[in-house]
Amino acid sequence: MIVVESRKRSEVIDVTEEVRKAVRNSGVKNGMALIYTPHTTAGLIINEAESGLLEDIILALDEIVPRISYKHDRIDNNADAHIKASIVGNSAVIPVENSDLVLGTWQRILFVEFDGPRRRRVLVRVYEG
Amino acid sequence: MIVVESRKRSEVIDVTEEVRKAVRNSGVKNGMALIYTPHTTAGLIINEAESGLLEDIILALDEIVPRISYKHDRIDNNADAHIKASIVGNSAVIPVENSDLVLGTWQRILFVEFDGPRRRRVLVRVYEG
C-alpha cells in the first residue's frame, strides 16, 4: 500500500515510482496492474507529469465543476470534490511485462487530490496472466 | 447478471449489495472484480451514496453536457446521454479479497442512468489472481 500526503485542497501527485516498486515486489512477471484508491474525493489519472500541466488539470477541473452550492454541501462541504473524482475515476489498469509497467514515453501515474490536505492510500494489485 | 430498473431520465442507483452478492457467488476468494454495463447511455461510478450527492452528480453532469442540439439528436434525441456515459465510463474494477470487494469506507458502486426510464443490465465478472 502506498501512502500519499497531500498538502493542498487540490493537488496532483506523481506516484509512478512507488507503483513501479510495488509491481516489482509482487513477483508477477507478466500480467496486469490494478491501481486503486479507496477514497471518494480523490482520483487517479494516467498522463504527463509536467509541472505546468499538473496545475492546468486542477484549474480545468475547477472550471468544469465549479464550487457552487450543492445539496451534499449541507452535510459535508465538498460535493465538488466528489463530482470531480467521479469524472476522473478512482482506478487505473496497466499491462505488466518483465515485472514492469508498460507505460508510454510520457505516461505517469498521477494521484489527484480534490479535498486535501489529507493522508491518502493507493492500493496496487498485480494479476498474473 | 444484475437487472436495474431506472424510473427517471437521469438517476443514480446504488448496486453495491447486488455486486457483492455476485462476487460471493463467483467462488473466487482473491482477485479482481470487473463490473460492466453493456449500454451506451448509462455508466458506472464508484463514489459515496449520500442522497443529496446523488442528485448533485446528475445536476453537475447536466451542466457539463447541456442538452443543446447535437447531430446525433436527428437520429435519436439522446446525444447528451451518450456524451455523459463517455465521460463517466461504463465499467469499474475493484480488488477482491476473502470473497469480498475491497471498498473504502464511503465507496459504493453506483449505476448512472442518463436516458431512462429503462431496464438495464450490469455484468459482474470475477477473475482469480
Add this chain to the structure above:
Amino acid sequence: MIVVESRKRSEVIDVTEEVRKAVRNSGVKNGMALIYTPHTTAGLIINEAESGLLEDIILALDEIVPRISYKHDRIDNNADAHIKASIVGNSAVIPVENSDLVLGTWQRILFVEFDGPRRRRVLVRVYEG
C-alpha cells in the same frame, strides 16, 4: 498492437474489429481484455459509432475543455488535449467469452485523438480467468 493513423487534430476512430481480431488471436477463450493506449493526448471510449455522435463527442469535449491559455502551452501547445485525455481515460476493460468481446448491441471501442494528426498505438492484452 494496433496502429491508428489520425487525420485531424480531434477525431474518433472505431477500432472494434481490430481489437476483436487481437482477442481471437490471443488464444484466450474466457477472461478479460485490457485495451490500452500509451499516449497522453488520446483516449479510449466505449460508445456508439454513429457518425453524427462521433462529431458530437469531439464538439462537446471542445466545449468542456476550451482551448484557453494553459501553463503547459508554453512548453507544448496542447494542454487541452492532455486534459481531455485525462477525463475520458486511456484504457478500456471488457469481458471475453468464447474468444470474443462481450459488447452490448450498440457498443463499439472508440479511439479518441485529441492532438493529431499522428500515428498512434493501441495495445490489447487478454487475461484468462
